[in-house]
Amino acid sequence: xxxPIITTRxxxxxxxxxxxxxxxxxxxxxxxxxxxxxxxxxxxxxxxTELMGRLKPQTAQPSTFAVIHASEHxxxxxxxxxxxxxxxxxxxxxxxxxxxxxxxxxxPSIVIVELNRMDRDRLTMIRRIGQHPALGxxxxxxxxxxxxxxxxxxTELGERLHVLGAEWTEAELQTRVRDLLSQVDEAAxxxxxxxxxxxxxxxxxxxxxxxxxxxxxxxxxxxEDAFDEITQLAAQLFDAPIALxxxxxxxxxVFKSHFGLERTETPRSWAFCNFTILENDVLVVExxxxxxxxxxxxxxxxxxxxxxxxxxxxxxxxxxxxGSLCVFDRVPRQFNxxxxxxxxxxxxxxxxxxxxxxxxxxxxxxxxxxx
Numbered sequence: 207x208x209x210p211i212i213t214t215r216x217x218x219x220x221x222x223x224x225x226x227x228x229x230x231x232x233x234x235x236x237x238x239x240x241x242x243x244x245x246x247x248x249x250x251x252x253x254x255t256e257l258m259g260r261l262k263p264q265t266a267q268p269s270t271f272a273v274i275h276a277s278e279h280x281x282x283x284x285x286x287x288x289x290x291x292x293x294x295x296x297x298x299x300x301x302x303x304x305x306x307x308x309x310x311x312x313x314p315s316i317v318i319v320e321l322n323r324m325d326r327d328r329l330t331m332i333r334r335i336g337q338h339p340a341l342g343x344x345x346x347x348x349x350x351x352x353x354x355x356x357x358x359x360x361t362e363l364g365e366r367l368h369v370l371g372a373e374w375t376e377a378e379l380q381t382r383v384r385d386l387l388s389q390v391d392e393a394a395x396x397x398x399x400x401x402x403x404x405x406x407x408x409x410x411x412x413x414x415x416x417x418x419x420x421x422x423x424x425x426x427x428x429x430e431d432a433f434d435e436i437t438q439l440a441a442q443l444f445d446a447p448i449a450l451x452x453x454x455x456x457x458x459x460v461f462k463s464h465f466g467l468e469r470t471e472t473p474r475s476w477a478f479c480n481f482t483i484l485e486n487d488v489l490v491v492e493x494x495x496x497x498x499x500x501x502x503x504x505x506x507x508x509x510x511x512x513x514x515x516x517x518x519x520x521x522x523x524x525x526x527x528x529g530s531l532c533v534f535d536r537v538p539r540q541f542n543x544x545x546x547x548x549x550x551x552x553x554x555x556x557x558x559x560x561x562x563x564x565x566x567x568x569x570x571x572x573x574x575x576x577x
Contacts, residue, residue, distance in 0.1 A: 215228075232247055272316040274297070274298040287376045319331070332346060336366060407484050408480070421522075423567045424563065432563075433559060444533050448467050450465070454477060459472045486527065488550055488553075494515060530553070
């Protein structure tokens with residue numbers, strides 16, 4: 207058959223996720239399915255490959271995407287017009303669910319929505335996209351016969367809402383999109399300070415990295431076995447009293463998982479991981495007391511009196527460095543090449559689980575927005 211019927215297990219294998227995750231996606235109708243007389247779920251391979259296409263990491267950076275939601279007979283025209291703006295990659299769909307899924311996956315710089323006078327559903331969609339915390343960097347361009355003042359009052363989105371009249375020209379749309387992309391790029395180039403300390407080391411792409419941390423949706427969330435298993439394994443594997451999975455925000459070092467340490471965060475300025483994400487590799491500090499970067503760190507001079515650190519970066523699906531998986535000890539230690547390789551492998555596992563959580567959240571978000 208050209209489009210065979212497959213089991214949940216086979217779908218999970220194609221998607222590269224666990225059977226449980228595939229079951230969740232099927233139950234959320236991200237993959238169309240039905241039950242056999244015996245009560246077993248079945249899906250078409252084409253439905254799975256379609257979802258794979260939507261979830262596949264893109265080659266462009268998140269800041270260069272525009273997602274269009276408009277009537278089916280107008281989509282081709284929008285895409286043709288914006289083909290003249292190579293500064294951004296365009297994703298277009300007339301289906302609300304598909305458009306929302308693309309927005310949740312890509313976290314684009316611009317969302318373009320065609321809005322008619324009586325279309326309350328799309329107005330609600332615009333408002334919710336604008337209010338979603340993970341899309342705080344996204345600009346909304348609404349193409350509508352409704353006036354800018356009316357839409358501003360209806361959506362309460364302030365400066366992030368941009369309106370183009372229904373009788374737009376190709377040049378007007380291209381110019382407006384380029385202007386919005388320029389605003390995004392300018393914001394990303396602004397210097398970032400951490401804890402008010404301009405000498406705190408930050409990556410060159412810190413503004414966009416922080417967008418990725420926020421978009422991951424993991425900050426200030428409950429503990430999860432999937433991550434606790436990794437920190438516990440790291441502590442056992444390296445015979446370390448403390449292991450952490452960290453996320454770096456503008457002001458905080460947040461512990462998504464913590465083993466051997468009660469606290470769940472520190473000020474960003476205390477984070478050894480500031481240097482780990484700069485090196486983009488395993489960082490080992492065999493004796494913090496003689497390393498000028500860390501000798502006066504509160505974690506070194508006070509509890510828990512750290513003398514050894516080894517950390518590896520964790521990344522989202524776009525490659526942005528979110529934080530690190532790290533182990534600590536209270537005595538100086540050495541860390542050989544084999545141990546570095548093992549820690550790097552655990553870091554990759556942590557990254558994979560983070561990206562699985564991101565995808566699950568994106569699917570739930572898209573599903574909720576269509577009801």
